[in-house]
Amino acid sequence: xxxxxxxxxxxxxxxxxERTLFTVEGGHAAGAALLxxxxxxxxxxxxxxxxxxxxxxxxxxxxxxxxxxxIGFDDSPLIAFTDPPxxxxxxxxxxxxxxxVGALLEEVGGTPVQRTEFVFQPELVVRASTARWNG
Numbered sequence: 238x239x240x241x242x243x244x245x246x247x248x249x250x251x252x253x254x255e256r257t258l259f260t261v262e263g264g265h266a267a268g269a270a271l272l273x274x275x276x277x278x279x280x281x282x283x284x285x286x287x288x289x290x291x292x293x294x295x296x297x298x299x300x301x302x303x304x305x306x307x308i309g310f311d312d313s314p315l316i317a318f319t320d321p322p323x324x325x326x327x328x329x330x331x332x333x334x335x336x337x338v339g340a341l342l343e344e345v346g347g348t349p350v351q352r353t354e355f356v357f358q359p360e361l362v363v364r365a366s367t368a369r370w371n372g
Contacts, residue, residue: 257286264289272297277305278370284309284316287323291366302368312362321365329357
């Protein structure tokens with residue numbers, strides 16, 4: 238059986254993944270490598286990485302989002318004011334913190350807490366760093 242991801246063989250998809258530090262410099266290096274592989278859309282593990290990718294795109298004389306779409310992760314407070322404003326994935330940080338502190342307080346208070354997994358729904362915040370896909 239041939240396994241695929243978004244119409245691409247898994248082996249090919251894995252070649253389009255770069256692992257790096259969650260920093261601007263890490264994003265810059267990974268972005269350059271992905272651009273060398275012909276990627277026109279790059280999803281990053283952090284907003285800082287996305288800023289590094291945008292830098293790599295511009296160093297090649299390309300533009301965001303006309304030539305390459307970039308998505309960050311975290312929705313950092315000032316990221317809406319970057320050039321271009323960054324499309325990002327927002328985590329429900331307040332709800333996550335409330336659940337963690339609540340579970341911690343119950344355990345510290347002597348209430349046996351059943352080990353469980355909390356699942357939170359992220360939100361895609363679309364801004365100007367992504368273009369419409371015409372696949």
